[in-house]
Amino acid sequence: MPSDLTGAQIYNPKTGEFSVKKGPIFTNLLLADEINRAPAKVQAALLEVMAERQVTIADESFKLDQPFLVMATQNPVEQEGTYQLPEAQLDRFMLKTVLDYNTLEEELEVVKRVAISGFEQVxxxxxxxxxxxxxxxxxxxxxxxxxxxxxxxxxxxxxxxxxxxxxxxxxxxxxxxxxxxxxxxxxxxxxxxxxxxxxxxxxxxxxxxxxxxxxxxxxxxxxxxxxxxxxxxxxxxxxxxxxxx
Missing domain, CATH: 1.10.8.80 (Magnesium chelatase subunit I, C-Terminal domain)
Known part of the structure; x- marks a missing residue:
């Protein structure tokens, strides 16, 4: 659901009031891995935040902290269970980079770092x-x-x-x-x-x-x-x- 990303109003039965629970979109760097697997409604939740740098929950708008950046990946090979990104959303991404297979030397370095040495601390x-x-x-x-x-x-x-x-x-x-x-x-x-x-x-x-x-x-x-x-x-x-x- 879009609210899983943006957040929602939560009702407190003890006080009889609603409070805002902000979602994971309130961050500096948002990574949307395999974004084309998200349903259209969830993808649409990114339209406002990528254009206006704000999120609207119910009748209240919240500005995001700066800097804010959205990075997304998608697998162009497997299409089953995916949703095509609309042009309006694609247009909000500044750049698109297409990654090809690694060279032999690059893949050898990947093997050394991951399979042999394990992930290094970032x-x-x-x-x-x-x-x-x-x-x-x-x-x-x-x-x-x-x-x-x-x-x-x-x-x-x-x-x-x-x-x-x-x-x-x-x-x-x-x-x-x-x-x-x-x-x-x-x-x-x-x-x-x-x-x-x-x-x-x-x-x-x-x-x-x-x-x-x-x-x-x-x-x-x-x-x-x-x-x-x-x-x-x-x-x-x-x-x-x-x-x-």
């Missing part, structure tokens, strides 16, 4: 104050007007590909990226610049995050699915068509 590497400091640095990242226009042209090319000389992919796209995609591409590019140690965004920063920002937001047409056209291939063609500033 140690804290940052606290909320550290994250707040990083956010302040993030807010100082400069994005030139030409770079901003480059970002938006990429987004608009998913909606109106014919306006950017991409008539060949127009029939593959049912719905293009939303305004949230523009916001998240801006934020992700700034974050990438910060990770690189720069105080300004370059087209390289945009190119390194654009696939993760867009691949869950572009809805393919039936023709694209029939011809095995992937979202990644469409994004690649868009990047090749848009002139880099």
């Amino acid at each position: 140690e804290q590497v940052a606290d909320i104050a550290d994250i707040a400091d990083i956010r302040q640095q993030f807010e100082k990242i400069h994005v030139d007007d030409a770079v901003q226009n480059y970002m938006l042209k990429i987004i608009f090319a998913t909606r109106y590909p014919q306006d950017y000389g991409l008539d060949s992919i127009k029939h593959y796209i049912e719905f293009g990226a939303s305004p949230r995609a523009s916001i998240d591409l801006y934020k992700a590019s700034c974050a990438k610049a910060l990770i690189r140690g720069n105080d300004f965004v370059t087209p390289l920063d945009i190119a390194s995050v654009v696939t993760e920002v867009l691949q869950h937001r572009i809805v393919l047409s039936y023709q694209a699915q029939a011809e095995n056209m992937s979202v990644k291939a469409i994004i690649k063609q868009i990047l090749e068509a848009i002139q880099v500033p």
Whole structure:
């Protein structure tokens, strides 16, 4: 039930009053493992919290402590007993990363750490104050007007590909990226610049995050699915068509 996640009002028969019992969603990092196994009503409980950073229980709204982040996983192989995530919810996730099989070296390291040595103790590497400091640095990242226009042209090319000389992919796209995609591409590019140690965004920063920002937001047409056209291939063609500033 959604209340298992968000919380609920509990009636106290002794006092005759209701009190609020907050759910596990009141945290800094929420991990929704195999989110597509949650029923639609439970998934819908995340819509408000991911967009507004607040939870409404009965007639009262509660702001969440900052920082707040939702991470989710889903198994793309097994579909029995799963529920497809609606586009409105997918759009609230900033990034989507597709994980492939490990390399031989990576899997050997997994075996050594888990099967041989056992799980290592996790140690804290940052606290909320550290994250707040990083956010302040993030807010100082400069994005030139030409770079901003480059970002938006990429987004608009998913909606109106014919306006950017991409008539060949127009029939593959049912719905293009939303305004949230523009916001998240801006934020992700700034974050990438910060990770690189720069105080300004370059087209390289945009190119390194654009696939993760867009691949869950572009809805393919039936023709694209029939011809095995992937979202990644469409994004690649868009990047090749848009002139880099």
